[in-house]
Amino acid sequence: EAGVAQSPRYKIIEKRQSVAFWCNPISGHATLYWYQQILGQGPKLLIQFQNNGVVDDSQLPKDRFSAERLKGVDSTLKIQPAKLEDSAVYLCASSLGDSYNEQFFGPGTRLTVL
Amino acid sequence: GENVEQHPSTLSVQEGDSAVIKCTYSDSASNYFPWYKQELGKRPQLIIDIRSNVGEKKDQRIAVTLNKTAKHFSLHITETQPEDSAVYFCAPTGGFKTIFGAGTRLFVKA
Numbered sequence: 157e158a159g160v161a162q163s164p165r166y167k168i169i170e171k172r173q174s175v176a177f178w179c180n181p182i183s184g185h186a187t188l189y190w191y192q193q194i195l196g197q198g199p200k201l202l203i204q205f206q207n208n209g210v211v212d213d214s215q216l217p218k219d220r221f222s223a224e225r226l227k228g229v230d231s232t233l234k235i236q237p238a239k240l241e242d243s244a245v246y247l248c249a250s251s252l253g254d255s256y257n258e259q260f261f262g263p264g265t266r267l268t269v270l
Numbered sequence: 271g272e273n274v275e276q277h278p279s280t281l282s283v284q285e286g287d288s289a290v291i292k293c294t295y296s297d298s299a300s301n302y303f304p305w306y307k308q309e310l311g312k313r314p315q316l317i318i319d320i321r322s323n324v325g326e327k328k329d330q331r332i333a334v335t336l337n338k339t340a341k342h343f344s345l346h347i348t349e350t351q352p353e354d355s356a357v358y359f360c361a362p363t364g365g366f367k368t369i370f371g372a373g374t375r376l377f378v379k380a
Contacts (some may be wrong), residue, residue: 197372198359198370199314201370204366206366256302259306259368261315
Protein backbone atom coordinates (compact mmCIF):
# COMPACT_ATOMS: atom_id res chain seq x y z
CA GLU A 157 0.00 0.00 0.00
CA ALA A 158 1.42 3.38 -1.00
CA GLY A 159 1.91 5.83 1.83
CA VAL A 160 1.13 9.54 2.11
CA ALA A 161 3.04 11.49 -0.52
CA GLN A 162 4.19 15.08 -0.12
CA SER A 163 6.10 17.50 -2.30
CA PRO A 164 8.38 19.27 -2.33
CA ARG A 165 10.56 17.75 0.40
CA TYR A 166 12.52 20.96 0.94
CA LYS A 167 11.83 24.59 0.14
CA ILE A 168 13.81 27.74 0.82
CA ILE A 169 12.16 31.10 0.22
CA GLU A 170 12.58 34.68 1.31
CA LYS A 171 10.11 36.38 3.61
CA ARG A 172 7.07 37.86 1.89
CA GLN A 173 7.29 35.27 -0.89
CA SER A 174 4.59 32.66 -1.39
CA VAL A 175 4.89 28.87 -1.28
CA ALA A 176 2.62 25.90 -1.85
CA PHE A 177 2.80 22.33 -0.59
CA TRP A 178 1.05 19.32 -2.04
CA CYS A 179 -0.23 16.16 -0.35
CA ASN A 180 -1.66 12.93 -1.73
CA PRO A 181 -3.20 10.82 1.06
CA ILE A 182 -3.53 7.06 1.23
CA SER A 183 -6.25 5.88 -1.12
CA GLY A 184 -9.60 5.59 0.62
CA HIS A 185 -8.67 7.77 3.58
CA ALA A 186 -11.44 10.26 4.23
CA THR A 187 -9.62 12.46 6.72
CA LEU A 188 -6.64 14.62 5.81
CA TYR A 189 -4.61 16.72 8.22
CA TRP A 190 -2.01 19.44 7.78
CA TYR A 191 0.35 19.96 10.72
CA GLN A 192 3.11 22.47 11.38
CA GLN A 193 6.02 21.09 13.38
CA ILE A 194 8.53 23.63 14.62
CA LEU A 195 11.90 22.18 15.65
CA GLY A 196 11.69 20.64 19.12
CA GLN A 197 7.91 20.82 19.35
CA GLY A 198 4.98 18.52 18.74
CA PRO A 199 2.90 18.70 15.56
CA LYS A 200 0.36 21.52 15.65
CA LEU A 201 -2.82 20.99 13.66
CA LEU A 202 -3.41 23.68 11.05
CA ILE A 203 -6.42 22.25 9.25
CA GLN A 204 -8.37 19.00 9.11
CA PHE A 205 -10.54 17.87 6.20
CA GLN A 206 -13.22 15.19 6.20
CA ASN A 207 -13.56 14.30 2.51
CA ASN A 208 -13.55 17.80 0.96
CA GLY A 209 -15.12 19.64 3.90
CA VAL A 210 -13.21 21.46 6.64
CA VAL A 211 -13.65 19.94 10.13
CA ASP A 212 -11.23 22.14 12.05
CA ASP A 213 -9.20 25.16 10.95
CA SER A 214 -9.19 27.00 14.26
CA GLN A 215 -5.37 27.25 14.37
CA LEU A 216 -4.84 28.18 10.74
CA PRO A 217 -3.55 31.77 10.38
CA LYS A 218 -6.13 32.62 7.78
CA ASP A 219 -4.61 35.98 6.89
CA ARG A 220 -1.69 34.16 5.26
CA PHE A 221 -2.43 30.44 5.11
CA SER A 222 -5.00 28.73 2.92
CA ALA A 223 -5.72 25.11 2.11
CA GLU A 224 -8.02 23.17 -0.12
CA ARG A 225 -8.80 19.55 -0.80
CA LEU A 226 -10.11 19.11 -4.29
CA LYS A 227 -12.55 16.24 -4.90
CA GLY A 228 -11.81 14.90 -1.43
CA VAL A 229 -8.41 13.48 -2.41
CA ASP A 230 -5.27 15.61 -2.92
CA SER A 231 -4.70 18.75 -0.91
CA THR A 232 -2.60 21.89 -1.19
CA LEU A 233 -1.48 24.22 1.58
CA LYS A 234 -0.39 27.73 0.64
CA ILE A 235 1.41 30.44 2.56
CA GLN A 236 1.28 33.99 1.21
CA PRO A 237 3.19 36.02 2.29
CA ALA A 238 5.63 33.94 4.30
CA LYS A 239 7.17 35.14 7.56
CA LEU A 240 10.38 34.06 9.27
CA GLU A 241 8.37 32.25 11.96
CA ASP A 242 6.79 29.99 9.31
CA SER A 243 10.07 28.07 9.11
CA ALA A 244 9.05 24.54 10.10
CA VAL A 245 8.29 21.08 8.79
CA TYR A 246 4.81 20.82 7.30
CA LEU A 247 3.40 17.36 7.77
CA CYS A 248 0.42 15.94 5.96
CA ALA A 249 -1.37 12.95 7.47
CA SER A 250 -4.41 10.90 6.57
CA SER A 251 -6.69 8.45 8.34
CA LEU A 252 -9.66 6.26 7.48
CA GLY A 253 -12.14 8.66 8.97
CA ASP A 254 -13.43 7.96 12.42
CA SER A 255 -11.91 9.17 15.65
CA TYR A 256 -10.32 5.80 16.52
CA ASN A 257 -8.08 5.66 13.51
CA GLU A 258 -4.31 5.81 13.28
CA GLN A 259 -2.93 8.80 11.43
CA PHE A 260 -0.41 8.01 8.70
CA PHE A 261 2.10 10.76 8.10
CA GLY A 262 3.87 11.81 4.96
CA PRO A 263 7.62 12.58 4.93
CA GLY A 264 6.98 16.30 5.41
CA THR A 265 8.16 19.45 3.68
CA ARG A 266 10.93 21.35 5.41
CA LEU A 267 10.38 25.07 4.83
CA THR A 268 13.08 27.63 5.51
CA VAL A 269 12.11 31.29 5.32
CA LEU A 270 15.08 33.66 5.08
CA GLY B 271 -8.68 25.64 25.17
CA GLU B 272 -7.94 21.97 25.63
CA ASN B 273 -4.59 21.12 27.16
CA VAL B 274 -2.17 18.18 26.79
CA GLU B 275 0.96 17.80 28.89
CA GLN B 276 3.70 15.20 28.71
CA HIS B 277 6.19 14.37 31.42
CA PRO B 278 9.09 14.17 31.50
CA SER B 279 10.24 16.26 28.56
CA THR B 280 13.54 14.37 28.48
CA LEU B 281 14.33 10.89 29.77
CA SER B 282 17.67 9.14 29.79
CA VAL B 283 17.89 5.43 30.70
CA GLN B 284 20.44 2.68 30.55
CA GLU B 285 19.90 -0.05 27.99
CA GLY B 286 17.73 -2.76 29.50
CA ASP B 287 15.98 -0.43 31.95
CA SER B 288 12.33 0.54 31.75
CA ALA B 289 10.97 3.93 30.65
CA VAL B 290 7.63 5.49 31.52
CA ILE B 291 6.14 8.60 29.91
CA LYS B 292 2.95 10.18 31.20
CA CYS B 293 0.39 12.20 29.26
CA THR B 294 -2.25 14.32 30.97
CA TYR B 295 -5.17 15.76 29.05
CA SER B 296 -8.11 18.02 29.85
CA ASP B 297 -10.74 17.20 27.21
CA SER B 298 -13.26 14.84 28.81
CA ALA B 299 -14.52 13.95 25.30
CA SER B 300 -11.22 12.19 24.50
CA ASN B 301 -11.86 8.54 23.73
CA TYR B 302 -8.81 7.41 21.72
CA PHE B 303 -5.28 7.52 23.11
CA PRO B 304 -2.38 6.86 20.72
CA TRP B 305 1.37 7.16 21.15
CA TYR B 306 3.58 8.11 18.21
CA LYS B 307 7.33 7.67 17.88
CA GLN B 308 9.39 10.10 15.82
CA GLU B 309 13.01 9.30 15.06
CA LEU B 310 15.35 12.11 14.15
CA GLY B 311 14.47 13.54 10.73
CA LYS B 312 11.62 11.10 10.18
CA ARG B 313 7.85 11.18 10.30
CA PRO B 314 5.80 10.27 13.41
CA GLN B 315 4.59 6.67 13.43
CA LEU B 316 2.02 5.02 15.65
CA ILE B 317 3.49 2.52 18.10
CA ILE B 318 0.51 1.71 20.31
CA ASP B 319 -2.99 2.98 20.98
CA ILE B 320 -5.86 2.34 23.37
CA ARG B 321 -9.56 3.11 23.40
CA SER B 322 -11.45 4.54 26.33
CA ASN B 323 -13.20 1.27 27.20
CA VAL B 324 -9.88 -0.49 27.87
CA GLY B 325 -7.54 0.11 30.80
CA GLU B 326 -4.34 -1.43 29.48
CA LYS B 327 -2.88 -2.77 26.27
CA LYS B 328 0.43 -4.48 25.68
CA ASP B 329 2.43 -5.21 22.54
CA GLN B 330 5.71 -7.02 23.23
CA ARG B 331 7.97 -4.52 25.05
CA ILE B 332 5.56 -1.60 24.98
CA ALA B 333 2.33 -1.04 26.89
CA VAL B 334 -0.15 1.75 27.42
CA THR B 335 -2.25 2.26 30.54
CA LEU B 336 -5.24 4.58 30.77
CA ASN B 337 -6.81 6.26 33.80
CA LYS B 338 -9.83 8.02 32.32
CA THR B 339 -11.05 9.28 35.67
CA ALA B 340 -7.79 11.08 36.32
CA LYS B 341 -7.41 11.98 32.62
CA HIS B 342 -3.98 10.56 32.04
CA PHE B 343 -2.40 7.71 30.12
CA SER B 344 1.12 6.39 30.13
CA LEU B 345 3.54 4.69 27.77
CA HIS B 346 5.68 1.94 29.26
CA ILE B 347 8.73 0.56 27.48
CA THR B 348 10.52 -2.38 29.06
CA GLU B 349 13.99 -3.76 28.27
CA THR B 350 14.89 -0.58 26.41
CA GLN B 351 17.23 -0.78 23.44
CA PRO B 352 19.30 1.92 21.70
CA GLU B 353 16.81 1.89 18.79
CA ASP B 354 14.12 3.08 21.20
CA SER B 355 15.90 6.45 21.29
CA ALA B 356 13.46 8.91 19.73
CA VAL B 357 10.84 11.52 20.58
CA TYR B 358 7.51 10.13 21.77
CA PHE B 359 4.25 12.03 21.39
CA CYS B 360 0.88 11.36 22.97
CA ALA B 361 -2.12 12.49 20.91
CA PRO B 362 -5.40 12.17 22.83
CA THR B 363 -8.34 12.29 20.44
CA GLY B 364 -12.03 12.95 20.90
CA GLY B 365 -14.79 13.95 18.51
CA PHE B 366 -12.38 14.11 15.55
CA LYS B 367 -10.13 16.49 17.48
CA THR B 368 -6.52 15.44 18.13
CA ILE B 369 -4.01 17.42 20.16
CA PHE B 370 -0.37 16.32 20.18
CA GLY B 371 1.71 16.69 23.30
CA ALA B 372 5.02 18.54 23.19
CA GLY B 373 6.97 15.29 23.13
CA THR B 374 9.37 13.35 25.36
CA ARG B 375 12.90 12.83 24.13
CA LEU B 376 14.10 9.38 25.19
CA PHE B 377 17.81 8.55 25.21
CA VAL B 378 18.80 4.92 25.70
CA LYS B 379 22.46 4.59 26.61
CA ALA B 380 24.23 1.44 25.51
